[in-house]
Amino acid sequence: LDAEKKKPKQRTPEEQEAIDKLNELKKQKKTMISILRGISIRIPMMIFGANIDADKEITLRNFVNLVDEKSWNEFMPPGVTKELFKKFSKYYDAEVFVEAGLKIRRKAKAADKSSSVKERVMKIADIFATFKNPDKETVLTPWKVVNRHLIETLGGESFFDEKFEYALHDGENTRLYTKPNITKNSLMNSDSKVLEINSKSGLYPLLACYNIYRQRVNEFRASVSNEVLSREKHFELWEQTLRENIFVIAKTPMAKTISERTLRGYNDYDTNVVYYENIMTDVKTQRENILDKIQTMFNKGGEKLKFDVVIGNPPYQEMDGGAQASAGPIYQNFVRAAKAMNPKYISMIMPSRWYVGGKGLDDFREEMLNDLHLRELHDWLTPEDIFPNTNIRGGVCYFLWDANYDNSRNLTRVITHEKNKIIADLMRPMKVNGLEIFVR
Structure with missing residues (x-):
């Protein structure tokens, strides 16, 4: 004009x-x-x-x-x-x-025809790499983050290089990272039962399943004098691992079907993936009963399920009805629910605001600072390295909780990350000089 x-x-x-x-x-x-x-x-x-x-x-x-x-x-x-x-x-x-x-x-569907389980895992990860995360949201945990989180806390086989900068190709071997007294008791143990507590993509249980499957392959080979296994046998062992070792909770029906597709594709494999309709409420008000509810959902013919490892990326907040559509944190209740299940290990990724503040997080901060079983804490000062295009004030962290560890004697290992580099790696107490906050 x-x-x-x-x-x-x-x-x-x-x-x-x-x-x-x-x-x-x-x-x-x-x-x-x-x-x-x-x-x-x-x-x-x-x-x-x-x-x-x-x-x-x-x-x-x-x-x-x-x-x-x-x-x-x-x-x-x-x-x-x-x-x-x-x-x-x-x-x-x-x-x-x-x-x-x-x-x-x-x-x-083409991934289902892969020549090996490893190739299928890579193809599924490649599909997810084409899915974009909405700006300022953490709907999808990137495959790189899933690898880094689990490998750095529990150990196992990674689909990335040592610095987690690039994904390995089909012809390359996965990278094994063993954590003494942890890896063989968690992700590389064919008896382990692993629970993801809030699945949206199925990538966490995909990596956990691959590690347990690899252990199962090694054990089977040893029993048959290291003979070469057929493709069919490999996928049979994968299905067995899905059926016996991997358990997944989704808070929506769509998250359930996405996770099932990730784990079994279009194959008619048995999976333990359930939609838990009231989980957001139950982690707040029914924590002590949550294990019984989950037992009923998975319905293993009366078998008492004992989860050895609980992993995942819990929901971070929910609308709480406050002024101007305010949101309250919810992740702390998923951590508490995981502890109520009495597993051997817990490893979750979540915001770091609980260190010093956060709406309704005072009690949770006190619990974490005084938790004797908190073995490792990975503190990311630059959260955009984990979740690009997001604004998570205070950063993000992931931790390893070990039921058999006592940090009053052995301290907690705190690893500080900034711009994809480790800038500090210390054995230290969670509480400093009696302060009621976590000092970075």
């Missing part, structure tokens, strides 16, 4: 009105593009987990019906209802949407 070149005082009322309308249209366009981007980022992972045959089309119309209401609200941006999605669907190319969905699911 020529009127835009004029100074505001020189414009006629009609010109100013036209400029205001144009600015409003620009603002609306920007908002619509932002909403469309937020929706589009989330769709691929939901299609990956859709409970539908790999060769059946997912259209703009039936996509909405494939996702239950709770999962929709969990995975989609706030305020994007199914009705709003239907209105925005006209901006998508229907044929491109269908073809993109088929491509994702065919990749997942």
